Amino acid sequence: MTGKASDTPHWLFGDQLGSHFVDPARGGPHRDSPLLMIESRSVFRRRRFHRAKAHLILSAMRHRAAELGDRVRYVKADTYRQGLREAVGDTEVTVHHPTSHAAHAFVSALPSVRVLPARGFLVPHDAFRTWADERTTEHLRQEDFYRWVRRTHDLLMEGDRPAGGRWNLDHDNRQPPPRGVTDLGVPAPYRPRESDIDDEVRSDLDRWVRDGDVEFVGDDAPRGFPATRREALAALRRFMEHRLVTFGAHEDAVLSGDATMSHSLLSSSLNLGLLDPAECVERAEARWRSGDVPLNSAEGFVRQIAGWREFVWHLYWYFGTGYRESNALRHHEPLPDWFRELSPDGTEANCLSHAVEQVRATGWTHHIPRLMILGSFALQRGWDPRAVTDWFHRSFVDGYDWVMVPNVVGMSQYADGGRMTTKPYTSGGAYIDRMSDLCRPCRYKPSVRVGEDACPFTAGYWNLLHRHRDRFEHNARMTRAVRGLDRLRDLDALLQQERDRSD
Numbered sequence: 001m002t003g004k005a006s007d008t009p010h011w012l013f014g015d016q017l018g019s020h021f022v023d024p025a026r027g028g029p030h031r032d033s034p035l036l037m038i039e040s041r042s043v044f045r046r047r048r049f050h051r052a053k054a055h056l057i058l059s060a061m062r063h064r065a066a067e068l069g070d071r072v073r074y075v076k077a078d079t080y081r082q083g084l085r086e087a088v089g090d091t092e093v094t095v096h097h098p099t100s101h102a103a104h105a106f107v108s109a110l111p112s113v114r115v116l117p118a119r120g121f122l123v124p125h126d127a128f129r130t131w132a133d134e135r136t137t138e139h140l141r142q143e144d145f146y147r148w149v150r151r152t153h154d155l156l157m158e159g160d161r162p163a164g165g166r167w168n169l170d171h172d173n174r175q176p177p178p179r180g181v182t183d184l185g186v187p188a189p190y191r192p193r194e195s196d197i198d199d200e201v202r203s204d205l206d207r208w209v210r211d212g213d214v215e216f217v218g219d220d221a222p223r224g225f226p227a228t229r230r231e232a233l234a235a236l237r238r239f240m241e242h243r244l245v246t247f248g249a250h251e252d253a254v255l256s257g258d259a260t261m262s263h264s265l266l267s268s269s270l271n272l273g274l275l276d277p278a279e280c281v282e283r284a285e286a287r288w289r290s291g292d293v294p295l296n297s298a299e300g301f302v303r304q305i306a307g308w309r310e311f312v313w314h315l316y317w318y319f320g321t322g323y324r325e326s327n328a329l330r331h332h333e334p335l336p337d338w339f340r341e342l343s344p345d346g347t348e349a350n351c352l353s354h355a356v357e358q359v360r361a362t363g364w365t366h367h368i369p370r371l372m373i374l375g376s377f378a379l380q381r382g383w384d385p386r387a388v389t390d391w392f393h394r395s396f397v398d399g400y401d402w403v404m405v406p407n408v409v410g411m412s413q414y415a416d417g418g419r420m421t422t423k424p425y426t427s428g429g430a431y432i433d434r435m436s437d438l439c440r441p442c443r444y445k446p447s448v449r450v451g452e453d454a455c456p457f458t459a460g461y462w463n464l465l466h467r468h469r470d471r472f473e474h475n476a477r478m479t480r481a482v483r484g485l486d487r488l489r490d491l492d493a494l495l496q497q498e499r500d501r502s503d
């Protein structure tokens, strides 16, 4: 097999950095194959990324190159095409299946590039396709998929039954935050220490900006996420030993003084390929089996990785390239400047300002600010889902095309009309009030929908239901909510108020 010859160079993309991307025993290149990495400047020129994200990716690539030493040729080029030409000319090269449609189309079109199967996920493409083809597209549900993965990978199983007798422990895992505290009081997550490579990355980014070559958004700050396998393993170990135990109960809660709660902060390491999802779920299961963490925490974490992360990855490929264009609700409003610039002062809504501030400072928030604050607001205001996807992609350290498109187009903006979720994920202020401590200091009141104190989420929720009444009343999971519109005696005033709202 030519791809396995020891002299065939193997190309590593910037999100293929772990040892499982160079493992001959798992379909990777020959152990003596020379490796190639290409740092393409045009990637950073095309979009205005968060500075922390650009820093993390470059730092991780350069750290990996330093580890690989003489085995790798590290090329800094304007584009991938130029880098490839400079490094290997027309020589045959292998590469593992890239993670975006654009990169996959690019490598597939080059006769000299041989594409090896994808790495970094639990379920191979053909297995997912077989699973999905047995169902109609309308019935591809994450819960079914997750149970199938649990069975086929023997994860948290007791024979053919789920551990503890129940597949889904969401009920135990959706508790509001404890009252009267501003943080959960769990040990802090792992934070890396910067190296000389980070200094070099920082000075390169400064120079690119000075030269007017690229622009960034968000704060420059000490690197907050792992850039090497060693750091990623330290982060995984810290999470497993100190934080997984409390992961479950308040997974959906938000506290003003605790940005990270009990979340793992492993998404960027998984998405850079520094961690393999199998090792993450196996360790979580082992912690439960040894009696160190409760089942709801282990199951909640396994669900995020073996359920959501896998599902999102496969839907990205299964739904194809046109999916990103979906706009079932015909939302076309532009994002306001303050949101694009990550300026928390642009809004008086405390929850929103708080989430935007977190993104500006770190390029990360946990899933509830993403889904139920930032994404929900965008949906209610009718912002263009493509622009929202682009914003998330650029602003988050863990944002990649494959993960952003389904999460934003499908899950958060309902722009696919329900192919991914059974109903839109959005709410009025009451949900945010129940699940956070953000409403009390807010100048709005979550229970008020019209007038000076009207909460933009409460009013925005009814406004959205009204705008799409025809569609939503035919959705069995929305019928009751839509009927609620008929009980609102102040609906006209509310609709006028939302038309006049400036943000």
Ligand SMILES: Cc1cc2nc3c(=O)[nH]c(=O)nc-3n(C[C@H](O)[C@H](O)[C@H](O)COP(=O)(O)OP(=O)(O)OC[C@H]3O[C@@H](n4cnc5c(N)ncnc54)[C@H](O)[C@@H]3O)c2cc1C
Residues within 6 Å of the ligand: 262, 263, 264, 265, 266, 267, 268, 270, 271, 301, 304, 305, 308, 309, 310, 312, 365, 366, 367, 368, 370, 371, 375, 392, 393, 396, 398, 399, 400, 403, 404, 407, 408, 411, 412
């Ligand atoms: C609008 C929106 C945009 C998102 N964009 C991204 C993104 O660009 N990159 C990204 O990795 N995740 C994304 N997510 C999913 C999720 O919010 C993040 O993975 C998570 O918040 C990262 O923090 P964590 O590592 O502490 O996660 P934890 O809460 O500790 O969860 C563990 C792991 O599960 C995985 N995971 C959980 N949910 C998802 C999901 N829906 N899709 C993919 N992986 C998931 C992640 O790898 C995560 O590290 C998005 C969610 C929403 C609603």
Ligand code: SF4
Residues within 6 Å of the ligand: 348, 349, 350, 351, 352, 428, 429, 430, 432, 433, 438, 439, 440, 442, 443, 444, 445, 446, 455, 456, 457, 458
């Ligand atoms: S009152 Fe409304 S705007 Fe203010 S924090 Fe609560 S949900 Fe957000």
